[in-house]
Amino acid sequence: MPIYESESLIKLHIVLEIGTAYTRLGFSGEFAPRFIIKSEIRCKTTNKMRKLSDYKDQNDLYDMLVEFIQLIYFKYALISPKDKPIVLVESILCPTLFRSTLAKVLFSHYEVSAIWYLPSHLVSLAPLEVDTALVLDVGYSEAVAVPICHGYPVLHAWEALPIGSQHVQKKIMELLSSDNLGVQNLNEDVLEDIKDRCCFVTKIDRAENFSSAKPTITPCPEVTYPLGGNKMLKVSGKLRETAFEVLYNEDVDGRCLTTMILDALLKVNVDLRLKLAGNILLTGGTIMTPGFKARLKAELHKQLELPKYKHLKTENFVFKFHNPPCKDNYTAWLGGAIYSCTELFASKALTRDQYLKEERVPDWSNMRDNVRSTA
Ligand SMILES: Nc1ncnc2c1ncn2[C@@H]1O[C@H](COP(=O)(O)OP(=O)(O)OP(=O)(O)O)[C@@H](O)[C@H]1O
Ligand SMILES: [Mg+2]
Structure with a gap:
């Protein structure tokens, strides 16, 4: 039986990845998301x-998601x-509260027929056609590393740290206010733009020199960033x-992006370490x-x-990074688009009838959903 469904069915599946900062949305079987929009509502x-991540309680989140999903489908x-x-x-x-509220919105409010949940780290490997790799996702609010071995996420070896673009933007704000008198509380969009257009990750020896008591190197040239009107912001080379x-x-526990990868390698079976180090996938x-x-x-x-x-x-032993056939910020989405046109959809998706029986979403972290099958 062919693994791919007929084309008319493929077109009907929306593939959605809601991140803390950006949401990617498109259709199954396509090569890139149709839209990458901010995960926010007015x-x-x-x-x-x-x-969306600034919700106060479940009711607040429910209302925000109703509005957001309306945008997704009708705009x-x-x-x-x-x-x-x-x-x-x-x-x-993903927090259980967010998953269950999103399921409630989709099934009860919008009456979708089925939801197929795909773990982002696992499906990120689909565009590469490998089944064993260490996936590190560095997004807006957090960095998560999960080793995938022979198509299964090794859950006891995951590593996560609350570091991402959000923290870089905070640092930029700090440095800008010390370099430019009177500059305080710049808009998040401006900070993101400064980060993306003006900043880069420097070499390790230059970074060490900058952090020493008496730096001996000259920083890269400074740039002026227009703030609207005739206001100009000085973005120094050091920043x-x-x-x-x-x-x-x-951090205080001696953890950073690099130790996440190395600690995850230490937690997996010795036989897999070499293979995982030679198959690292960076996404986000x-x-x-x-x-x-x-x-x-x-x-x-x-x-x-x-x-x-x-x-x-x-x-x-060698570290090698994969080069996915897409932009790094939507590798997981592309994996979802590939998975969603396989025949697995029918057997793995959670249907509305199944959901409405108990109004709960199966979760790997719930022992009730993780019992070994006796059949
Ligand atoms: N081309 C680019 N160059 C540099 N940075 C970029 C680029 N495109 C996006 N970014 C940055 O990536 C960050 C968002 O990453 P991503 O979309 O992976 O986050 P997210 O999935 O919403 O967050 P999280 O995974 O934490 O939930 C933004 O801060 C944005 O500035
Ligand atoms: Mg993300």
Whole structure:
């Protein structure tokens, strides 16, 4: 039996990935999302934009999601949700409250026929056609590393840290207000634009020099950023080079992006370490910053010399990064679009009838859904 469904069915599946900052949406079987929009709605009382992640309680989240899904279907996808299936690509660490409220909105309010939940780290591998790799997603609010071995996420080895673009933007705000007198509380969009247009990840030796008591190197040239009207903002060379250091600075427990990868390698079976180190997949928008991958590799080699990680270094041990056939910020979405046109949809999706029996969504973290099948 062919694994791909007929074309008329393929077109009906919406594939949706809701991130903290951006939502990617498109149709199954396509090569790229049709739209990448901000995960936010306009608040009716204040008329200001509100992020979905800023919800106060379940009712507040429900109202926000009703409005957001309405935008998705009637402003962007331009199809009716009623009796249509949907594919949701989600992080394995997605809060239960968010999952259950989204399911309630989709099944009870919009009456979709079925939802297929796909774990983002696992499906990110679909465009690469490999089944064993270490996937590190660095997004807006957090970085999550999950080793995938022979098509299964190794859940006891996941690593997560609350570092991402949000923290780089906070650092930029700090540095800007010390360089430019009177500049305070810049809009998030402006900070994001400064981060994406002016900043980059510098080389490891330059970063070490900058952090020393007496730096001996000259920073890259400064730029002026127009703030609207005749207001100009000075973005110093040092800020441009050092804003991303927050991702590599160790926290109080000595953890950073690099230790996440190395700790995940330590937690998996010895036989798999070599293969995982040679198959690292980096995803998420933050990865797209110039210099990010080269710096991460240099940091990995540096950390590997520490006594804690030294024994990882066996014969033929080498770090290799995959180059996915798409932009890094939608690798997981593309994986979802590929998975969603396989015949697995029919057996794996949660249908409306199944949901309405108990009004709950099966979850890997719930022991009730993780019992071993006796059949
Ligand atoms: N081309 C680019 N170059 C540099 N940075 C980029 C680029 N495109 C997107 N980004 C940055 O990526 C960040 C968003 O990443 P992503 O879309 O992976 O986050 P998310 O999935 O919404 O968040 P999370 O995974 O934490 O829920 C934004 O801060 C944005 O500035
Ligand atoms: Mg994400």
